[in-house]
Amino acid sequence: MSATADMVTDRLSLKPLALPAIAGEGPLFDLKRAAAARFRELGAPARRLERWKYTSLTPLAGAAFTLGGKAGAAELPRIAGTVRLVFVNGRFDAARTDALPDGVVPLGSLGAADMLPLLGPVMDAPDQALATLNTAFSSDGYVVELAAGAVLEQPLHIVHVTAAGAVANPRNIVRLGADARATIVESWLGEGEYWANPVTDIKLATGAALTHYKWQGEAGPAFHTALTSVSIAAAARYEALTLATGGRIMRQEFSIGLDGEGADCRLAGAALGHEAQHLDFTVTMDHRSPHAHSGQAFKSVLASGARSVFQGLVKVGRGAVGTDAHQTSNNLLLDRSAEADAKPELEIFADDVACSHGATVGELDEAKVFYLKSRGLSDEAARALLVEGFVAELFDDLADAAIALHLREGAQAAARRLTEKGRREKEAV
């Protein structure tokens, strides 16, 4: 493929590699061109890379996308008591966005000089090449920048919609000053085959607290590859809950740095998949400071050929004494064709630490199914309710009832899909 062929198109594909041209003058566009050049060298992550061992991007590589484009007028979710921001194919949609509070702007509204430090530097690591690609083609996203002590009164609800055939590369930036507080909920949806490739870059200053919910409810044939990178200063807290129900391939990676004494990170996630869905949660929890706490609680429920991956790496650096790090992976397989891979890992270079990990794989408890059926629920309804209960444990203690309901409804709909499929399979045998 010649360089001139890429210059005239918005087409983006991995195989054969075709990247849209990046026009524009100045350091910002130089950075983007450098990122595109680096991506050409790296290519998409392959399974020979340790962190990509369980996830193949081959189906993604076989598809072609275009940058930008229009989205259909899908009905967008609304969560009571939140401020909604809408992004279509990765670009800010002012018309469907509420009035924004102080400290919240779309990235695309910033000038090149302000955007440059937020996008750079170019990420170099082969296993994060998709983030490098994001740097090359991102032009929008949400920016939340709060001064010391500031509190975002209403949660932000970020709705990302992507249209068939599009690739979206949103870059989201969160900077919370000392003791600042915010809550963000993301909903991801779309239609047909498309690719959402977001990078979210979060820095929390001393004592700050961010609560971050995400419902990845992409369309069935879609691809979703996300990197959430977080640096947590002393006594700051990052709490995330991710519900993944959509997409053919999802890779949600968290790269967390516990960068100050007493930093605290709680990650929870649930993946519900059926048929060809492949849902991957990969976490690097880097304890770089003493007396930091981290928890990871991930669950999956899988039916009829679906697969989940959980890779949880906890690193405890020299000097990170008093580290408290725990991880669990609990998986429910609704039939024999589903597969869950759980790989908790520990790398410990400090004394006086408390680290634990555990993984379980099981089936639905038939005694519970009988109990529910004896109360009149159909076999399908009983199984769907048990699946919902299995993952809803993660939502039980949410402070915000409207957000909890939003996530619960997402889990409920997925639980019904899974159990309906599971039943059909059973009858077919």
Next chain:
Amino acid sequence: MSDTVKMLEIKNLHATVDGKEILKGFTLTINAGEVHAIMGPNGSGKSTLANVLTGRPGYEVTAGEVIYKGRDLLALDVSERAAAGIFLGFQYPVEIPGITSMNFLKSAVNAVREARGEAPLDAVSFLKMVREKAGYMEMPEAMLKRAVNVGFSGGEKKRHDIVQMLMLEPSLAILDESDSGLDIDALKVVAKGINAMRGPEKSILMITHYQRLLDYVTPDVVHVMKDGRIQRTGGKDLALELEKSGYAAFGEAEKVAS
């Protein structure tokens, strides 16, 4: 009596678990409006009877028939039996993490209503009904906002089961050791719930090891079960007699439960 309506007829029922015969020609008729008690030692087949009647997987009926309100009960699926008005009170109610009792009760009540061709209860009517039934069973509403049976005491689980019975308004309640593990106060509350279900069109089959529940829920008929069938049938005095003499007088020597 000429105008009696048969609720349940069990004729020569044989059933096996893991190839072992547990019910060996069990025969019983319960008329509408009657409360029956089946008493018997461990291993006599009491719980197997309850499980076969409600359709729990793992039990195979090898002979006999069960007619419920004129229908072949054994041809119905577990959920269909519930919709048709059969309720099982569990010896060990099951915990369901992640699902609140409220949500569970609503799903159950509306599933049964739908199967009976009735419209689902709206939120207000449902809440009113829950409050009334839970209040009657002395269960605080806050408990119903917790996950089903999770962290409940033995007595709370049994009371919760009876709340479900009162909500579902069955025609035939089969109560498998609903008295086990209860202190005297909890026993009285459970008995109050069972008595509330009595009526001319309702029947109750209480399965119990001990006589004490029968002090609070007076049965019309008492059966002694042993070795997979009924050995003797009498009035409520039979329970008192058993309390004195034990089960050894009936049939062969007591067997250990499997």
